[in-house]
Amino acid sequence: MKAGREAFVLTAPAVLLFLGIVAVPLVMTVMLSFNEWSSTVGIISVMKIGNYREIFSDVYFAEIFLRTLRISVLVTAACIVFGVPEAYILRRMREPWRSMMILVVIGPLLVSVVARTLGWALIFAGNGLLSQFLLSVGLTDAPVSLMFTETGVVIALTHVLLPFMVLSVWAALGRMDQASEKAAQSLGAGQFTIFRRIVLPQAMPGVLSGSIVVFTLSASAFATPAIIGGRRLKVAATLAYDEFLNTLNWPLGAAVAVLLLVAIILIVVGWNRLVERRYAEVFSQ
């Protein structure tokens, strides 16, 4: 009755706003990606799939998309390996240490990505801290630079995204009953067995949701790969940027952006399906 009208009146402005400034620009971008471009004329308004054909047939683009995928998988794996134990350790920590450590884990999320990546650039440079350390330890006899390398990008991105994994697993472990750990211990289970058989299964939902966040954010990351990877080591996001703002080939840049968006949506939807199915099996057992 009246409630329906009220709900409509209250949500309509936001819906209209979103249609105007989210849906319209995205549709315009998709349309732009079908246009053509020449260095003399600029954008030619036609509806052809030439840009997509170019991206799918040229090895140059395949290499960049594969690199983006490789970096995202490695960053996600690193975040799981380091983030899950850290979340567990934080859960077992006592106050006030716990609150302090949480602050340190969340803190970097508030600091500009540019400032954080700058720090890694200082560490990675040929005359940087890492190189000097490796030289003094004797692990290398020439300066090492991780600038413009995939390893460097993976390390810096892991640093940027680790807090998301820790927070996600931390939230999942918050519902954990400490009594089951104590029970396992009293039955003679070792530390490692408790972690593997009791903690990990309960952390799983957090690991899965954290993974999808970390994966999609690293696949679409721009500032970190742009600063650490530079022009030499392009990923999908920096490729779209270069086509748009340096080459000025807007249609091709738009096509790269559309492909990135579609890939990410497919991965998120597919991942959620997979997770739901997995948990459906658990529940029916």
Add this chain to the structure above:
Amino acid sequence: MKNGPLALAFNALFIAFLLAPMVMVCLVAFTSETYLALPTNGFSLRWFYKLAEYPEFLASFKTSLGIATSSAFLALLFAVPAGITIARYRFIGRDALNAFFMSPLMIPHVVLGIAFLRFLSGLGLSGTIFGLVIGHVVIVFPFAMRMVLANASGMDKRIEDAAASLGAGRVTIYRRVILPLIIPGVASGFALSFIQSFDETTMTIFLASPTTTTLPVRMFNYIQDSIDPLICAISALLILATVILMFVLDRVYGLEKLFVGEGQG
């Protein structure tokens, strides 16, 4: 359960890794050399004084503050009524509507940048502050919405019924009962939106013109050209400001509440 020595060592290394780049930036900012170096020959403020010769950074800082404040405010203007409705009513398409409002979280900022550049240049608004604010509203909207939702979902509906039974009209109920109750959600939504907008770099790179460049974009462009102690000094100031803000937010809201359960950033 207590953490063993191995766990504590892991924790120490983990924290060291998280802090390393920021500590590095702050140390280099105090160097007395003319090039990038750790301050091994004593600390110096020369690079902080040098900032005075670069007024464009201060101008960008002000631009960032303005955009963050207005986009957080505008986003809340739309997110508060929508959030209250989604939290309190059950209607067909409610989940779909919620997903629709959260959708910007899934869109890479590079894609948003391209989409807005296309959109705004079509309207003749590219490079304007207004265009930047519109873009930032989209980015911060999900964060504003989530905080309002979380707060409004926990509200006791009987309070509203009590007000109605005492003869309050719908408008009075909103003004005197519902809005005061969700003030904490609105405030934390504002804080989170402000931070997200202030730190946004990727989308803004596409939209900013030389006169409307925000601080992170100005820093990014500078780093693309050269990395020197000057940019470290700016970053160090930004890190200091963030640390202060973090302690304030932690005191007022509890940082954990603001971030746990949050999907993206």
